[in-house]
Amino acid sequence: MEYLYGIIIIVGLYVILATSFNLIIGYGGLVSIAHPVFFALGAYTSAILSRDFGVPVLLAMLAGMLVALVASIALALPSLRVSGDYLMIASIGFQLGLLEVIKNFRFTGGPGGLTNIPPFLIRDFGRESYVLLVLAVMLGVIALVWWISRGDYGRAMSAMRDDELAFSSIGRDAMWMKIAIFALGSGIAGFAGALYAHYFRYIAPEQFEILQSAAILTMVVVGGMRTTWGPVVGALLLQALPQAITFLNLPPSVLGPIQGLLFTGLVLVFMFVRPQGLVPAKDIWRAVPRAKAEETR
Amino acid sequence: MAGVLEVKNLSKSFDGIVVARNVDLTLQSGRVVGLIGPNGAGKTSLFNLICGVVKPDDGMVLLEGKSLDGQPFHQRVRDGLSRTWQHTRLFPSLPVIDNLLVGTHDYPGERLINVLFGPARLRAHDTIARDKAQGLLGKMGLGSVANDLVSDLPYGQQKLVGVARALMGDAKCLLLDEPMAGVEGQAYAAMQRVVREVAESGVAVCVVEHNIAFVRDLCDEGVFMFSGAILARGSLAELIRDPQLTELYFGH
16 A cells, blocks of 8 residues: 555656646746756755754745745746746756755755655554645645636736737736746745655655656646646656556666656657647637626626 | 926937937827838837837936836836737737736736735726726727637727727827728727727827828827938928928838
């Protein structure tokens, strides 16, 4: 059972990562490579605060989210002031650079990582409770992104993606909207990182490498950008695939690169054959039923 | 009398090509100024300079006496400046009404904090904005297509949607960039009526337009631009009669 719980939690966390990344790249139109490093920031912050400073785990988790959120604003603010494209370049630097920093500090455990991270819930309520926590957060994040994308904010995000200059010409501030979208998505990734750290209780830099970025991007592209269920489908599928090839009994040294090839290959195939992904987004944004109800009233 | 919008000594050149040369322009409340001149005279560039899309080399723009220097485009719009585009620049992924709803002066839905913690405020705003948008669309004769896609509308109607969108935000000064290009028939009449009504409500209007009949019927004053500079201003009848300007305009 423990093995199954581990898989459910991993899949749940990837659904959270893919859904929050869909907010950034799909709805916000922001290209970022740094999603895994915000995941790492949440994990490390929460692990260090609770392990070395005795902060209660729940508080440490929230602090992990906050640190990821603040770091993402610090990254986005200068890059988005210039132009959208610079965010991608800055995010590559941030992803690679921060991971190097983590590898070279003693308080982060260096390349060997952190062990003995305090557990959460499991001792008192069993592993099932943690599975439920992750699933609840996952559903909450899916609902949150759905809610944001369908209401007044979704309308503004659609308009901003359509034509940024026209968006400014009606008095809307594209820069702060992008920063807010990026911060929320990255903050969610940070919280997912904290959830990861306190279940598996061991984190190391290699778990947050740039390959993860490719994996999360693949989930969103294959599943379907700008849809509620696309990233969910993508995360499930992309997690199932590597599990499926483990039964081929390939040596671990081959497995990693094969996964990488698989992700890249899938993105390429989908870009050509089905660019809209498995769950296609509608071309047209429509308001939530609330508005329709008022019209027919 | 001080104008709603005052452009003072505005100059701009790109690599030696002058698009604005010491331009002075005042737009008064309730009056329509027609900005005319041949292609490349710098009319649209002047709009871009006023809006802050392009930064001037020299000179300043004042809205109700306050300098707009250094302010980004969207902030100028929130202060009361509004413009339309020659090629509409509507939001194709949004239905007609939503193109308008996103353009209200204050749009609480653009801040995540309101989305998460102020749903009642958003609802209240939505009701008011919908009434205003329906009213504007009704005036333009577009009430029946409110839920259609903008790309499904004939071009003339798209232009009207562009003007309606620009009017959602309580503008004090409205800049119209070739509102009549590609507009015919009913849409033409609607555009004329709406621009006049807007001016009568106290908005300062400036129209860049090649349709001289439209300009003559609508504008209180004409301003003739050539090669980045204002060469003449006066009544439209005077400008049209001036043989020198006619020659510059048609390039004979």
